[in-house]
Amino acid sequence: MTILEHKKARLNFELLEEFEAGIELFGFEVKALRAKLGKLDGSHVIVRGKEGYIVGMHIPPYQPKNTPKEYDPDRIRKLLLTKKELAVLAGLESQKGLTIVPISVYTKNRKLKLRIAAARGRKRYDKREVLKARDAKREMDRSLKNQ
Numbered sequence: 001m002t003i004l005e006h007k008k009a010r011l012n013f014e015l016l017e018e019f020e021a022g023i024e025l026f027g028f029e030v031k032a033l034r035a036k037l038g039k040l041d042g043s044h045v046i047v048r049g050k051e052g053y054i055v056g057m058h059i060p061p062y063q064p065k066n067t068p069k070e071y072d073p074d075r076i077r078k079l080l081l082t083k084k085e086l087a088v089l090a091g092l093e094s095q096k097g098l099t100i101v102p103i104s105v106y107t108k109n110r111k112l113k114l115r116i117a118a119a120r121g122r123k124r125y126d127k128r129e130v131l132k133a134r135d136a137k138r139e140m141d142r143s144l145k146n147q
Contacts (some may be wrong), residue, residue, distance in 0.1 A: 003033055003112070005103040006040040011127055013101055013119035017108045021052065022080030023105075025059075026071075032062040033105060033112060044067065045079065045100035045116050047090040052079035054102060054114065079114065092118040 009015070025033070032038060043056035053076045061067035081089070092098050103115040121131070 001061070002104050002106045003031055004038050006043075006101065006103055008041070009101055009103050009117075011122070011130060013099075013117075013121055014126075015101075015103070015117040015119050016098070017088075017092070018103070018115060018117045019081070019085055020108075021085075021116055023054065023112055023114050024078040024080060025112065028062045028067055028071075030112060032059050034107075035062060037062070038105070040102045042104055045093075045102065047086060047091070047093050047100075050083065050086060052081050052086055052089060053077065054079055054116075057102065065080070079116075087140045089118070097121070112145055 022065055036058040038057070040057060043054055045052055045054050047053075055076050056074065057077060058073050060073050061071060089100060093100055097120055099121070100116055101119045103117055105112060105114050107113070133142075
Protein backbone atom coordinates (compact mmCIF):
# COMPACT_ATOMS: atom_id res chain seq x y z
CA MET A 1 0.00 0.00 0.00
CA THR A 2 1.48 3.33 -1.05
CA ILE A 3 1.81 5.84 1.78
CA LEU A 4 3.68 8.76 0.19
CA GLU A 5 4.36 9.49 -3.43
CA HIS A 6 6.59 11.97 -5.24
CA LYS A 7 3.92 13.01 -7.72
CA LYS A 8 6.08 15.05 -10.05
CA ALA A 9 8.97 12.58 -10.27
CA ARG A 10 7.71 10.96 -13.47
CA LEU A 11 7.14 14.37 -15.06
CA ASN A 12 10.38 16.07 -13.99
CA PHE A 13 12.64 13.06 -14.51
CA GLU A 14 13.12 10.23 -16.97
CA LEU A 15 13.33 7.19 -14.69
CA LEU A 16 15.97 4.70 -15.80
CA GLU A 17 16.37 1.98 -13.16
CA GLU A 18 14.32 1.39 -10.00
CA PHE A 19 15.40 -0.04 -6.63
CA GLU A 20 13.70 -0.93 -3.36
CA ALA A 21 15.30 0.17 -0.10
CA GLY A 22 14.49 0.06 3.59
CA ILE A 23 14.74 3.22 5.67
CA GLU A 24 16.24 3.59 9.14
CA LEU A 25 13.60 5.50 11.13
CA PHE A 26 12.61 6.33 14.70
CA GLY A 27 9.34 4.89 16.02
CA PHE A 28 7.49 8.20 15.94
CA GLU A 29 8.65 8.74 12.34
CA VAL A 30 7.10 5.41 11.39
CA LYS A 31 3.84 6.47 13.03
CA ALA A 32 3.93 9.79 11.19
CA LEU A 33 4.50 8.06 7.84
CA ARG A 34 1.69 5.58 8.46
CA ALA A 35 -0.55 8.61 9.14
CA LYS A 36 0.50 9.85 5.66
CA LEU A 37 2.48 12.79 7.00
CA GLY A 38 5.68 13.73 5.20
CA LYS A 39 7.00 14.94 1.87
CA LEU A 40 9.34 13.50 -0.74
CA ASP A 41 9.44 16.64 -2.92
CA GLY A 42 12.95 18.01 -3.31
CA SER A 43 14.65 14.99 -1.77
CA HIS A 44 17.37 12.87 -3.33
CA VAL A 45 19.65 9.94 -2.50
CA ILE A 46 23.42 10.15 -2.06
CA VAL A 47 25.93 7.32 -1.74
CA ARG A 48 28.89 8.04 0.55
CA GLY A 49 31.42 5.37 1.38
CA LYS A 50 29.50 2.11 1.34
CA GLU A 51 26.21 3.54 2.59
CA GLY A 52 23.21 5.25 1.01
CA TYR A 53 21.36 8.21 2.53
CA ILE A 54 18.20 10.11 1.68
CA VAL A 55 18.55 13.89 1.96
CA GLY A 56 15.69 16.38 2.10
CA MET A 57 12.88 14.01 3.09
CA HIS A 58 10.58 15.83 5.52
CA ILE A 59 8.78 13.82 8.21
CA PRO A 60 7.01 16.05 10.77
CA PRO A 61 6.55 14.78 14.33
CA TYR A 62 3.55 12.49 14.85
CA GLN A 63 2.72 14.04 18.23
CA PRO A 64 4.78 17.24 18.57
CA LYS A 65 4.53 17.34 22.38
CA ASN A 66 5.77 13.74 22.72
CA THR A 67 8.67 14.18 20.30
CA PRO A 68 12.19 14.88 21.59
CA LYS A 69 13.11 18.58 21.48
CA GLU A 70 16.26 17.95 19.42
CA TYR A 71 14.33 16.12 16.65
CA ASP A 72 15.05 17.44 13.14
CA PRO A 73 12.26 16.59 10.64
CA ASP A 74 14.66 17.07 7.69
CA ARG A 75 17.50 14.94 9.03
CA ILE A 76 19.53 12.68 6.76
CA ARG A 77 18.23 9.10 6.96
CA LYS A 78 20.19 5.96 6.20
CA LEU A 79 18.94 3.58 3.52
CA LEU A 80 19.16 -0.18 3.86
CA LEU A 81 20.51 -1.62 0.61
CA THR A 82 22.64 -4.59 -0.39
CA LYS A 83 26.32 -4.12 -1.31
CA LYS A 84 25.57 -4.88 -4.96
CA GLU A 85 22.77 -2.30 -5.08
CA LEU A 86 25.02 0.29 -3.44
CA ALA A 87 27.76 -0.38 -5.98
CA VAL A 88 25.30 0.05 -8.86
CA LEU A 89 23.87 3.24 -7.33
CA ALA A 90 27.35 4.67 -6.76
CA GLY A 91 28.18 4.03 -10.42
CA LEU A 92 24.95 5.64 -11.59
CA GLU A 93 25.40 8.63 -9.27
CA SER A 94 28.89 9.28 -10.61
CA GLN A 95 27.60 9.56 -14.20
CA LYS A 96 27.08 13.13 -15.34
CA GLY A 97 23.44 14.23 -15.52
CA LEU A 98 22.05 11.39 -13.39
CA THR A 99 20.55 11.70 -9.94
CA ILE A 100 18.82 9.23 -7.65
CA VAL A 101 15.32 10.31 -6.64
CA PRO A 102 12.75 8.74 -4.31
CA ILE A 103 9.49 7.78 -5.98
CA SER A 104 7.32 6.47 -3.16
CA VAL A 105 7.15 5.15 0.39
CA TYR A 106 5.02 2.04 0.85
CA THR A 107 4.42 -0.86 3.21
CA LYS A 108 5.55 -4.40 2.48
CA ASN A 109 4.94 -7.09 5.10
CA ARG A 110 4.50 -4.48 7.88
CA LYS A 111 7.82 -2.83 6.94
CA LEU A 112 8.23 0.59 5.36
CA LYS A 113 10.06 0.56 2.04
CA LEU A 114 11.27 3.34 -0.23
CA ARG A 115 11.21 3.01 -4.02
CA ILE A 116 14.09 4.95 -5.57
CA ALA A 117 15.17 5.36 -9.17
CA ALA A 118 18.17 6.57 -11.11
CA ALA A 119 16.84 9.46 -13.16
CA ARG A 120 17.83 12.03 -15.75
CA GLY A 121 16.25 15.48 -15.48
CA ARG A 122 13.93 16.59 -18.26
CA LYS A 123 14.01 19.92 -20.04
CA ARG A 124 10.90 22.07 -20.27
CA TYR A 125 10.17 21.03 -23.87
CA ASP A 126 10.46 17.35 -22.90
CA LYS A 127 7.88 17.89 -20.15
CA ARG A 128 5.51 19.46 -22.67
CA GLU A 129 5.85 16.43 -24.93
CA VAL A 130 5.12 14.08 -22.02
CA LEU A 131 2.00 16.06 -21.09
CA LYS A 132 0.83 16.12 -24.72
CA ALA A 133 1.29 12.36 -25.08
CA ARG A 134 -0.53 11.73 -21.79
CA ASP A 135 -3.48 13.93 -22.86
CA ALA A 136 -3.66 12.27 -26.28
CA LYS A 137 -3.69 8.81 -24.69
CA ARG A 138 -6.42 9.90 -22.27
CA GLU A 139 -8.55 11.24 -25.15
CA MET A 140 -8.08 8.00 -27.11
CA ASP A 141 -9.10 5.92 -24.09
CA ARG A 142 -12.19 8.09 -23.57
CA SER A 143 -13.28 7.80 -27.18
CA LEU A 144 -12.77 4.02 -27.18
CA LYS A 145 -14.67 3.69 -23.91
CA ASN A 146 -17.67 5.68 -25.19
CA GLN A 147 -18.06 3.58 -28.35
